[in-house]
Amino acid sequence: MTTVEERLLPSAEPVCLIDQYGVPHDNPPYELPARETLLDGYTQLIKGRRFNEQASALVRQGRLAVYPSSFGQEACQIAATMVLREGDWLFPTYRDSVSIMSRGVDPIETLTLLRGDWHSGYDPYEHKVAPQSTPLATQLPHAVGVAHAARLKGEDTVVMALVGDGGTSEGDFHEALNFAAVFQAPVVFFIQNNEYAISVPLAKQSAAPSLAHKGIGYGVPGERADGNDLAGLLAVLGRAVEKARNGEGPQLIEAHTYRVQAHTNADDATRYREDAEVAPWLDRDPIDRLVKYLSENGGLDDAVRQRAEENAVRIAAQLRDGLMPEPEVEPAELFAYLYAEQTQQLREQAAFLRDELSREEA
Amino acid sequence: MAHTKISMAQALNQALRDAMAADESVVMFGEDVGALGGVFRITDGLTAEFGEKRCFDTPLAEAGIVGMAVGMAMNGMRPVVEMQFDAFGYPAFEQIVSHVAKMRNRTRGRVQLPMVIRIPYGGGIGGVEHHSDSSESYFAHTPGLTVVTPATVEDAYGLLRKAIEFPDPVVFMEPKKLYWAKEEVDLGESVPEIGRAVVRREGADATLIAYGPAVPVALEAAQVAAAEGRQLTVVDLRSVVPFDDETVCAAVRRTGRAVVVAEASGFASVSSEIVARVTEKCFHSLAAPVRRVTAFDIPFPPPKLEKYQLPSVDRILDAVDDLQWEDS
Ligand SMILES: Cc1ncc(C[n+]2csc(CCOP(=O)(O)OP(=O)(O)O)c2C)c(N)n1
Numbered sequence: 001m002t003t004v005e006e007r008l009l010p011s012a013e014p015v016c017l018i019d020q021y022g023v024p025h026d027n028p029p030y031e032l033p034a035r036e037t038l039l040d041g042y043t044q045l046i047k048g049r050r051f052n053e054q055a056s057a058l059v060r061q062g063r064l065a066v067y068p069s070s071f072g073q074e075a076c077q078i079a080a081t082m083v084l085r086e087g088d089w090l091f092p093t094y095r096d097s098v099s100i101m102s103r104g105v106d107p108i109e110t111l112t113l114l115r116g117d118w119h120s121g122y123d124p125y126e127h128k129v130a131p132q133s134t135p136l137a138t139q140l141p142h143a144v145g146v147a148h149a150a151r152l153k154g155e156d157t158v159v160m161a162l163v164g165d166g167g168t169s170e171g172d173f174h175e176a177l178n179f180a181a182v183f184q185a186p187v188v189f190f191i192q193n194n195e196y197a198i199s200v201p202l203a204k205q206s207a208a209p210s211l212a213h214k215g216i217g218y219g220v221p222g223e224r225a226d227g228n229d230l231a232g233l234l235a236v237l238g239r240a241v242e243k244a245r246n247g248e249g250p251q252l253i254e255a256h257t258y259r260v261q262a263h264t265n266a267d268d269a270t271r272y273r274e275d276a277e278v279a280p281w282l283d284r285d286p287i288d289r290l291v292k293y294l295s296e297n298g299g300l301d302d303a304v305r306q307r308a309e310e311n312a313v314r315i316a317a318q319l320r321d322g323l324m325p326e327p328e329v330e331p332a333e334l335f336a337y338l339y340a341e342q343t344q345q346l347r348e349q350a351a352f353l354r355d356e357l358s359r360e361e362a
Numbered sequence: 363m364a365h366t367k368i369s370m371a372q373a374l375n376q377a378l379r380d381a382m383a384a385d386e387s388v389v390m391f392g393e394d395v396g397a398l399g400g401v402f403r404i405t406d407g408l409t410a411e412f413g414e415k416r417c418f419d420t421p422l423a424e425a426g427i428v429g430m431a432v433g434m435a436m437n438g439m440r441p442v443v444e445m446q447f448d449a450f451g452y453p454a455f456e457q458i459v460s461h462v463a464k465m466r467n468r469t470r471g472r473v474q475l476p477m478v479i480r481i482p483y484g485g486g487i488g489g490v491e492h493h494s495d496s497s498e499s500y501f502a503h504t505p506g507l508t509v510v511t512p513a514t515v516e517d518a519y520g521l522l523r524k525a526i527e528f529p530d531p532v533v534f535m536e537p538k539k540l541y542w543a544k545e546e547v548d549l550g551e552s553v554p555e556i557g558r559a560v561v562r563r564e565g566a567d568a569t570l571i572a573y574g575p576a577v578p579v580a581l582e583a584a585q586v587a588a589a590e591g592r593q594l595t596v597v598d599l600r601s602v603v604p605f606d607d608e609t610v611c612a613a614v615r616r617t618g619r620a621v622v623v624a625e626a627s628g629f630a631s632v633s634s635e636i637v638a639r640v641t642e643k644c645f646h647s648l649a650a651p652v653r654r655v656t657a658f659d660i661p662f663p664p665p666k667l668e669k670y671q672l673p674s675v676d677r678i679l680d681a682v683d684d685l686q687w688e689d690s
Contacts, residue, residue, distance in 0.1 A: 148430065
């Protein structure tokens, strides 16, 4: 018999299978993922990193309205989707573009909202990725609903619901965890604790021993992982997904990572933190350690590196070509989708705008 | 179905029962809606008949209830949720405004949310604080929502069936003071369309425009007016959104005078919107400014004082008297 604490509390230290020096560690019951998986992860990390860099560059050129980068958090972004099956769902936030892209969504469509458009770009049903949510934590109850509906329909879907450390203070986080636990909904709540919510550090956000500890209050097992260790994340998230799929109910995972860059391009991080705080995190980069490990343990040959680099070049080119400085806009579309059947009032307003535009053109 | 005498609460219950029997994807959930059957008994017997998977209690958290309904609707269900009372729907406001109302639009129609949020609303039942709000204006102001409110037993049944079948989210406002009013009805005989108002009474002299709990008061006023020699048309909106300009304006043009009757506070409300629309569209047919009978702009008062807050027959008749009649 295990005690409640053993069942629900996270491990004392974040699970780490490959440390920042590329050294592997035993951490039962978690197992190091297969080399093929890690090589695939490496390729995706390189692509994700390039996506982040290119998107930030496009903001500077005025081709994206804003970009909340996941630079340094790519291992979390990639692991969240690598552990899912085709029929599973992903519920992302505004910072999770790399995760969305890695799920198979077209990169330009991934950035539609951040480009400043009025719609989410991609079809949520095509890759089972919910539209990005900006109001913090509000996507979490939706994730519970999708999971509960799947269960009622007898489907073995698992839902991966992403949230930031700041988002865990919102009421919807608590309501979603509680609902998921009561209904035993197959949701993996995945907190990317990057230490900051815009300018507010974690210490001012929560007095909990760790964010994964929050699960026990709801009867949800919590676990924590080194958020810059792809191997550990894959093991921890993979196990959580498996448990959820097997009917063991919701799981809460906290990844310890760091927001290396400012909140967005519009933010000035020097106003609230010292560079000295950032420096050690650069040494914990998720890509460096995987490269070190794979180089020493075989597999990361020139062919793999070259393939990864080609992928990265391709994604960067795709973003540059797809995000033109002057995107085409269609004002009439603003009225088209609000209701299944357009109301008389909206028809009149759309006609008004059409008329105004035609007079402008004339 | 034969004519039977039932209450609005029973009609709503029957609508849920019939909708759940007709379509497996319809699920009902909320606070105390299971074994208890809801504090107003609208869900009475549904769990017994359809099982816990189809009608179930949730933890106490309105944002969670509405948010979960969003996810279930995304995944093929038709959830109907109950907010226990008007003022207890406010915790769900963010979900309703930021997601329920916007999901279809922000996914360009790819994600539809066929869900119904049932809200018992309004005063007149001697409710204590936070149990008598009229919250329809908040929802009507939000693009993307459909807001419906029945005033008769027959409409309660028909509109709820329609709301559940509707492809888009519907905020279904139930006038709780009318829950127990019984009428002889033939359920499902005439089914109202969402977005269409109905003329409840014809009269050539002036039009009363009302919705939800104000409709029976307006009808009573029209009856008294008739006895005094003035013939009033009464329009029941049925749907606040979409708004039926056509039916409302036709009635106002026929009569040249109008009074809007609503139970909510008047400032920045559905009633002010109606006055604005009627004035803009029917100005040249109007013989007098459009008047309003609404609640005062104060929080809903306690039971002993609520009669001062609610629209009354006298206030309606006074407003009608004020419509610049040539002979007065
Ligand atoms: C309900 C709500 N309040 C405030 C904001 C503004 N806001 C956007 S991001 C953010 C910080 C969120 O921090 P965290 O959850 O840790 O995620 P991170 O940005 O670090 O990924 C805030 C306050 C918002 N989007 N939603």
